[in-house]
Amino acid sequence: MLLKFTKMHGLGNDFVVVDAVSRKVFFNKSQIERLSDRNWGIGFDQLLVVEPPSNPDMDFRYRIYNSDGSEVEHCGNGARCFAKFVLDRELTHKRVINVETKRGAIQLRVIDNGLVTVDMGAPSFVPADLPFSAELNDGLYPLMVDGDDYLITPVSVGNPHAVLKVDTLQDEQVQNLGAKIESHECFPSKVNVGFMQVVNPAEINLRVFERGVGETQACGTGACAAVVAGIKQGWLAPKVTAHLRGGDLHIEWAGEGEPILMTGPAAKVFEGQIYL
Numbered sequence: 384m385l386l387k388f389t390k391m392h393g394l395g396n397d398f399v400v401v402d403a404v405s406r407k408v409f410f411n412k413s414q415i416e417r418l419s420d421r422n423w424g425i426g427f428d429q430l431l432v433v434e435p436p437s438n439p440d441m442d443f444r445y446r447i448y449n450s451d452g453s454e455v456e457h458c459g460n461g462a463r464c465f466a467k468f469v470l471d472r473e474l475t476h477k478r479v480i481n482v483e484t485k486r487g488a489i490q491l492r493v494i495d496n497g498l499v500t501v502d503m504g505a506p507s508f509v510p511a512d513l514p515f516s517a518e519l520n521d522g523l524y525p526l527m528v529d530g531d532d533y534l535i536t537p538v539s540v541g542n543p544h545a546v547l548k549v550d551t552l553q554d555e556q557v558q559n560l561g562a563k564i565e566s567h568e569c570f571p572s573k574v575n576v577g578f579m580q581v582v583n584p585a586e587i588n589l590r591v592f593e594r595g596v597g598e599t600q601a602c603g604t605g606a607c608a609a610v611v612a613g614i615k616q617g618w619l620a621p622k623v624t625a626h627l628r629g630g631d632l633h634i635e636w637a638g639e640g641e642p643i644l645m646t647g648p649a650a651k652v653f654e655g656q657i658y659l
């Protein structure tokens with residue numbers, strides 16, 4: 384089958400986006416792994432599949448697959464690219480789009496300057512929601528890796544994140560410690576790992592080792608998780624700019640029970656077709 388796709392990115396976190404509204408398309412794990420390969424396939428961090436909604440109150444459903452073929456609940460940068468995709472292809476003319484995801488319903492608002500604001504829903508700090516094997520407490524959790532204890536904040540923003548506050552951001556730590564925490568036995572569904580350097584209460588530098596992918600140029604849900612973790616710990620203000628390797632995201636959170644709002648860009652790179 385000849386598959387038509389659009390290559391997109393949100394701050395360098397890159398996607399292949401497929402229209403499964405106009406024509407049904409299904410992928411298996413090995414097809415996704417092959418397509419995501421940067422030498423043997425197209426290359427992407429996540430595959431986004433745009434489908435008709437199953438609920439009449441929603442405009443679309445979209446499914447998200449990591450490059451290792453695993454299906455995930457949520458993707459912040461992907462949500463913004465999804466909004467640009469459905470508008471560019473005239474699958475909708477709405478500027479406020481309601482979308483079903485594995486995480487539940489999310490709302491996307493396309494603003495005049497081309498940026499997209501995503502209502503990401505409310506975060507949870509309850510370990511069982513990630514899941515993370517630990518007793519609930521109100522603060523930081525110790526996690527032992529290779530005999531050393533690291534303090535993490537576990538956060539679910541629909542998908543699971545472990546946030547570590549660090550003094551400096553180092554390649555070796557992001558890649559090696561990131562990979563060990565991603566597959567740590569205390570996270571039975573694995574976890575995305577954020578390394579956050581607080582610059583001041585309104586700014587962070589962030590690198591994310593993503594579950595099922597490795598380090599990416601940017602992670603939208605990772606930025607949301609880091610900011611809400613920082614607000615909960617009292618390090619950050621309610622509006623924060625997250626500086627990622629690929630650029631900046633603006634995150635707002637008014638506190639417990641409130642939704643996180645994430646604003647940032649979405650870009651199309653090219654269109655193509657490939658045999659599945």
Ligand SMILES: N[C@@H](CCC[C@H](N)C(=O)O)C(=O)O
Pocket residue numbers: 396428429449455456457458459460461542543575593594595596599601602603604605
């Ligand atoms: N890049 C994404 C997150 C994609 C999913 C993640 N790797 C997971 O496994 O949960 C983003 O921008 O949020």
